[in-house]
Amino acid sequence: MFTRTRTLLFLAFMVILSLAIVSCGPRSQSAGTEQSITPDSTSSITIVIPEDPPSFNPMVADTGYDSLVMELVLLGMADIDPYGNVFPELAAELPTIENGGVVVDEDAGTMSVTWTMREDIQWSDGTPVTADDALFTWEAITDPVNGSWIPGIDYVDSIEKLSQYSFVVNYNTLYPNYLTQLGGEQIAIWPAHYCDLEQGFIAWDCGREPLSDGPFVLHDWLKGDHMTFHKNEKYYLAPKPNIDQVIVRIVPDDAVRKTMMLKGDADIDMWINTTVAKDLEGSDVVKVSMSPTDRWLMRIFFNLAQKGTVDSSATPHPILSDVNVRKAIRSAIDIDTINSEIYFGLATPVWSEFFRPPYQCNVPRPTYDLEAAKALLESSGWVDSDNDGVRECRGCSTGAPEGYKMEMEFITYPEFGEPLILTQQLIAEMLSDIGVKANISVVEGSILWDQAENGGIEQSGNFDMDIWDDGYPGIDPTDYIWEMYSQEALVPGFGNNVMRYNNPEVDALIDEAYTLDEASRKETFCAIAERLDEDVPMVYLFTTPNAEAYSARIEGIQSSVNDMVTWNIADWTLK
């Protein structure tokens, strides 16, 4: 019989089964050995990020979250502050020509950099950090099988140990970025006695359970949930850090992260967008830190070669190969309106590649002038003779056939988020005001930037115009400028000159920038800036702020485009 008793028994069984599952549910399995417990007396902060760091080694996947946690536990030879100043970490002082740390062989065009390390830094197991660790790290990075390519790796001929705390790096060229080659936001020095070279730089276990010489040590890591760090009692700047514990919680949804911040359950939300930054304005409990300088410059890339081709000389673009057209497009974009309408005034208008320290050039800001833009197009042979709102070629100089419509594809990528999509739409509307029809499309970044042989849109030249944010890491733009604007870099797969911009004068200037003479470099970069302003291979628009939301109870936070927000976590204090 199906009785009330049996029904109750069945329900009881189901409830007990549910509770049993709950009781037997997963426990915290961690990199550490013990469950993290926060005694009331300890000071603790919580950082919320949307995804797990892949490891503590940013050279593996470069998500930014790996750099965030790397800064907690590992040091490099030198790092960069938010204002672009390089400061020593493991190094006793920064090697320069003046202090004899850098020796240049002018005839050979080579240089040697001698690093002298601090002698008071040790790993959390008490082993001193020495030149052996630096050499071990270099050996691991350069391993052809399990190593990783890093900027300037090809410029290094050899690294030699001079003493327990010094080593010399021999370069086969003059490399202006030598100061952060073994530091910055991506490279740390790894412990030779702890990491297993056989496992390889990119895969070794110490990349997930690192030994620390930074301000904190990893205590436990429950994948996908949280990481707990405790104060490193052996930190060389003791009694710093001033905070006892850091918890990094994985909270994928940005609305939940914001709610947690406002409720006081989270102290730092990394990389907030302008909408969240605006929402948090006026909050008493949550503040926003913005980097004093920006890195990611929103820009429109022009393809100077015909769509689908990669040679701007042999097959010039029927519309964009005319510099006056490019200038007209630049004049027709009202950046201030974009800023106020979409970015709440938090973006910064920028009109030169060299806009941040230490290389800032006084290029005059282009004016937003619709009439001047129209006049430029008229004078270049682009007129709207049939009054359909779109200009046609009537004697234009680009080689386009008579009657060729001024209609182009305008691409962007979705990963940036809604503000960029709106920006693209607004710019397309602005261009329609001067008779340029921009057909907007959105393509995933991985397709936009893929290699030419995989059908990558930019590399294969299969675009007219696209808009996205780009910029160089660190403070040395030399390699970036070479990759972006040099003639050698316009070959698909060899560089990033996807505009197929070709100016021998700029090529010569780029070569001149490979020097250690800072005054000369500044002059050279500003000369390049002037040429680019004249040639307009792209339109520089604005930068968006690198911003973090942080609890008002923390003091000492300063966002940085040169590093993660945790770059100076040892100095933070709690009110």
Place this chain on the structure above:
Amino acid sequence: MTAYIFRRLLQTVGLLFFLSVILFGLVNAAPGGPITAYAGRRPRPEKIAQLKRQFGLDQPLPTQYLYWLIGNDWTTIDSNGDGIKDSAGLRKGVLRGDFGFSYRTRKPVLEEIQSRLPNTVYLMSVTMLVALLIAIPLGVYSAVKQYSSFDFFATTFSFAGQAIPEFWLGLIFIIVFYAWLKNPWTGEPLLPSGGISSLGSEFSLSDRLAHLILPVVTGMLGWIAWYSRFIRSSLLEILPLNYLRSARARGLTERTVVLKHALSNALIPIVTLIALDLPYIFTGAVLTETVFAWPGMGRLYYQAAIDRDYPLLLAVLIIGAAFIILCNLIADILYAYLDPRVRYE
């Protein structure tokens, strides 16, 4: 039946092989490969070449599939890019339980899955059990009281449960139970915003339950709607049948007629339905896990897809497909077992 099961198992092997070819091809045919994801937006050619070697993408696609399936430890490969095949491969292949390493973490794929699978099984099994506990009586009562106020309410609730997006509902729950409502004794939020348990606390059943409430309620509404509707319609088909009329004529109470004679037959298709839903216990729920910061398989899969982490993506897909095929087989067997009229020979 034994012959049938044996035949189905053989078919399963063939089907899995076919699926592996299709999935491997589809994943690799997706535009935008993993190199851009891991070498950065503007990678140097040297870095691209190095990553291709490390990921095994320097081989033609059929060779990549072969290595993925049976490994490459039987042959030599060019591991350092000098053009000479000078070292033995290290991969054992899927057939020997080696799903490769994650591009993102460079850890074995199975380790990644192992770290997430218990969390998903935990959440989804509780969700399913609670959903069934509610859906079965709801469906039965709706059928027995067809067109009553309760039936209309349950029907409305069911359609709403299926229609409301989990993502939205989860956020609303967080705003109400985490941001607005407070525990009157402690002043803390009434329920946590997410995670499996409170950080830094010892294991406690009440803490676990508190963390389960919102994700379980969010996830179970759809299932309650689905199962209760199915039970209702299944029971409605059975209730007018003659054998139940005979039971009533013999003097059995309506309660016994419904719960013993009608429900036992109505539940047969439900059991198979549950068997077909079992793979969700492995694959998880992306949206629920995302909103409630639950470190489960759904998020792992989503992240792998976003990151173009092909080995991890393929492993989740293949294992998920194997679960689905297996659960289909279980459903068929159960159906035959529960309903003597069904014979497969």
